[in-house]
Amino acid sequence: MSNINIYLREELPKLSEKDIYIAPNIPEKKLNKAIKSFKYDGNPENIIALLDTTLLGSGADGLMFTGEKVIFKPGYLDPHHIKYEDITDVRVEFVKSKAESVTIVTKNEKIKLQYISSYCNLVELEKVLKYVSQEFEEYTEQRQVVPLEEMDEKLKLAYLKIIINMTYENDQIIDKKEMAEIFLLMNRLGLKQETRFEIRSYMFAPDELQETSILFDELNKNIIDGQSNTVHISLAKDLINIHFATQSRDLEKFEFLQKNRNLLNIKDSDLNIIVLALETDYKLLEEDFTDDKMTAAFKELSAKAAAVGTPLAAIYLSGSVIGMSAAGMTSGLAMLGMGGILGLSSMATGIGVAILIGVGAYAGIKKITGTDEVSNYKRKELMLNEVIKQTQDTISTIVNDINYVTSKLNTTISQITKLTDNQNALKNLNRELLQQIAMLKGISGAAEILNIKVHDTKGESNKLKCPKVLDLSKLEALTSEPTKKQFHDFILSFYIEKETRDVNNSDTQVITKWVINPSRKAEFAQLADAFEVIGYFNISDVIASKTKQALSGLFS
Template identity: 45%
Template sequence: MNINEYLRDNLKRISEKTHIAPDIEEKKLNNAISSFKYPGSHNNVVAIHDNTVFGSCKTGLLFTGEQLILKEDFSDPQSIQYENIESVKLQEIVKDAAKNKIETQVLITSKEGKRIVLKSLLHSFNYHAFVDIFSKVVTDETQFEFKDEQQLVPIEDMPEKLKTAYVQCIANMAFANDDIIDEKELAEIFVLMSRINLQPESRSIIRSYMCNLDTLQPLEVLLSTIAENEPGGQIKNIHISLVKDLINTYISTTGIDGDITDESIKGFDFLNNNRHLFEVSNDDINIILSTINTDRKILNDELSDDEITTLLKDVSSKAAAVGVPIAAIYLSGSVMGYLLLVLLRAYQH
């Protein structure tokens, strides 16, 4: 089990002010790295619990794939490596017996006896959820490889073998649709190969692959190749990106005007029959459709600046609510996707 993915999927439970990568505002991230005195790459930061009143992220908790760091007001940061955690326990401290005032804390003890106490954390910090999350890290230590990794890696920066299998998945879908790859599907595939910077040798493999139905590999084999070659902690992001590219290629042949809805892809048998392989939820699909519709409206110049602002904020908040990184949806790149991410970050400030 990848510790980075595990933490990204679970840390949102600890508070509403926990920012999960890759959707951490640059200013907040830089503030935290400086205040927490984190020496590693900003790309390695998995999450930050902001314990400040005004949202600066200068105090609280910072998580990477190897360690957590606690930064309290007027004190130096304290850090502990996950592999060095002996126990994580909830404790109730009586602050005023007469008034029955009890303070909930978390005691983290290292294998050398070092103690870190989490207390007085703001924004309805869920100490019980924290203990639940990190008790699994301690008890299932052998299942995790504690390693700092980039939280978001574009498809173009991934291994060539993975990129080839990614495009082959799209080709499989096009063939499954009607046993041929038509002009629009072919155009989408060529644009995708360009976006992910597929090398000439790999492009030749794809062209040969698309010329003969007999050479098609089962989707399970292609997804296994992707899983074996992903750079670590990226498989969910890749699947979300792949499903978006599958839907985009599918709708390119349907001539659908207006918003793409669940009803629009009801006949998309390739996706519907393989949802379990892509491991995407209904919420994931809904966010993907929302971003596709946003792309189309902006590209077609259908919206005013104010409407774009409102729409982007709406998509961003919906994605955050279900734990889907907006950046993951554009993992395979696109000019529109890049512009949307820039605009989203601008509107967040």
């Protein structure tokens, strides 16, 4: 094995069943504590593993591993930074046949690793350290997770071609839904223009598809050392997502996946986590998926992924299938208090730093003012806005694609008009013409699907700014002023009067509620603006109107 990072990731889990944390599954709070305590000044993304030997699990003491060194931090003492290349010997010391400590001998000193035997298999530790010090010639630190968009363009090309092969193998065509998903993925991967052209040509030339096994060879050849498993899991996720979008959600019926399992080389447990992640992503677009539900769902996903050893970072290596980049997904998870879970910098790009600050302020007063319902969806709203942005960027790119194909189409038509006698040339040009027309039709169809997605997502985002159930008394109080009376009927027109039964002990009451009408989703932006104008969720306006309403009731 040529890469020490790969070796350590594979072997270090043997040190402990519960106290070893392998990147990217190192809890952010524990990782931050360890970086300070161990006095590690490198890139946090280069840390391979952390063995936590603290009683309360803070991560302040133990062993930290990178591609260059192991750091031993004993309790209440300074850390020892030990480079692998300096190690000359490693010895386990036994007391009554029980491994009690490990001594690491370097060119300059001896370091005794004590009081860690209850947390660590010392025999395995000796084996690992001896191997890395004797069998490797190069010791380099490297990022443990690299987003797909930052990888080699040749890798991205093979990755997308495999997906295109799958779409053709399913039913011999790429329909507009499949094409829309592929265009979204292309945008998230940040392809160069020439790569986009090559993918576009490949997409509309079914007679020229390459063998899937050859494409896997090309993919594997260009994977960064140590990233093979994560890339393969990511590819499986994108394949399954497109299959789910257009075919059955039964993986047993997904023939392309079953036929190429040996090439993907991933476990059943990885597939189970992929399906759970996709279901979680899809729920983000559901109406009643509140911030609390979203947080609970991602925590459950994270826990299940960690339990079976599937790196969650691999699932989101190409971003979220609903339309967020890897960086955007990282920032979104950071909003939920799960920063660092993907092993990427949560401050990198994506949704941005601003949203990480104090979402949901005025928590103590929001129940009084009625803003609680809307604030329950604040993080979801920000994530949906990121989806809208990514989809709009994709549509913008598709417009360029349409212009490109139109130009090629005009060129072909021009050539046909110049040929009259050469039947073979005319036949070839006619085939090109039909292909380019199909390409134009396909791209336009994908754009139509993405436009619908933008409008639907905008509608959902705007709906989150409107109360599901209207407080009629509050509306009347806020629109009592002459300049705001016009908003009363406008807002009320978006709500339907419904009767519900409230059972309290043996007493049943019929309560009338004004519930939002979902069929007017396209107009929710105007409704949200109206609520903002009258100050429906503004603390000072609400308190003032409620007070005024109460006083008017007293003196009426």
